[in-house]
Amino acid sequence: MNYKSTRDNSISVTSAKAIAQGLSAEGGLFVPESIPQLTKDEIMTLCEKSYPERAFDIFRKYLSDFSDDEIKYCVNGAYSDKNFDSENISEISHLMPGTYILELWHGPTCAFKDMALQILPYLLTVSAKKVIDGKEIAILVATSGDTGKAALEGFKDVPGTSITVFYPEDGVSDMQKRQMTTQEGSNVNVCAVKGNFDDCQNGVKAIFTDEKVKSELEKLGMTFSSANSINWGRLSPQIVYYISAYASLVKSGDIEYGEKVNIVVPTGNFGNILAAYYAKEMGLPVNKLICASNANNVLTDFINTGIYDRNRRFYTTISPSMDILISSNLERLLHHLTGGDDKQIAEWFGKLSKDGRYEVTPEVKAKIGELFYAGCCDDEATKGAIKQAFDEYSYLMDTHTGVAYKVYNDYKAATGDTTKTIIASTANPYKFGKAVYEAVGGETEGLDEFTIIEKLEEKTGTEIPAPLAATRTKQVRFTGSVEKSGMPKVVLDFLGSR
């Protein structure tokens, strides 16, 4: 199977090329030419398989230019209990009958980004051998917090790669900052940017297409790639866990095969929920995809009105990994919903970068309305949802999952829908300890991050995950901070010194 660019149908590349390159040259995203199908029998056979075996079966459909051995090397390397605290890789908790929390944060950085970023270095180095032999891959990442750390853990000391991460100086939690600035490894670089996540992301995009930087890179024998969810190698692993969760629920007898489920996803860049859309289009029995946003509710408005308008106030919230006004992966959805109309996509996204706004056709809006429900909530409502889940079900969730849970409750109240539902839980609560502790009634005034999480542990009887506890004693290695305009120099200085 080949991959097309969303903005130019004449471009068609193998999966290895799509993954190695990250973004198409004219700025489009790579999408599969057709969405492969999963039969009932195939889903049933997954029930008896392990997570890496399930991942193998699904990747085979997307990575047709990889050999079986190559795919096995990737899935077995990434999804083992060496990297994850559970051999199931992701866990399912039961909040109440018919409401399942899909915990995607059992990896080394305690956020769902690990599900993709543990395997991306494998996918990328195998791809690079096929299509850009000999060149070192320089990974650039813009992060709203969790991607950066997960990418650093995935790529640290991987031969033939280096990684530079930019994060918004005041846009991440204390724990997220600490996790990144204490990162170990000989091929890693971390720098703060005076701006928000969109500044970081636009800065990275500008470096990718900067001719001067590119020619410097050629001289160094390196090539750029991306670990952001614009890369197909980031997105495809996320399809796996929705299908895997369904298989697990069939196996445990919680659902019958064929029974539809809702999937609720706390969303920023539209990556994680897009993976759920692919799972549905592959044939997974899904009813509604429920898109949950925080106060940065550009997606809620888009899904409800068909107008995408980023010209609005930017909020810094307690769910910082969703503080995003440009949801890149929406471009892939619109590609599929327009039947691959590259000119239309190029026009809309041209308007987005020029005016910050575009409006889809009534047909596309109607299709979106059939597939999705969208809702949002502010910080106070998020904290209220965390408290309610803890008080009623003794389940402690993080702030992003709190947004999803609140929006799901609103959805149920608005629709009366009693379909069984999977809520994607995207981070361990201790990653956002301050807000979570406040949500369950704790006082944080004047306390440092580590005191807070110890108090959270005492109050809730839950446990600080080992990787987060370990950051306490680690040395801070990266203290740099630049304006957006200084980002290219940070990259070139680092790569030049390698």
Ligand SMILES: *Cc1c(COP(=O)(O)O)cnc(C)c1O
């Ligand atoms: C990245 C992230 C999200 C948002 O995921 P998208 O793919 O950008 O929609 C939600 N929650 C957490 C904890 C994250 O790290």
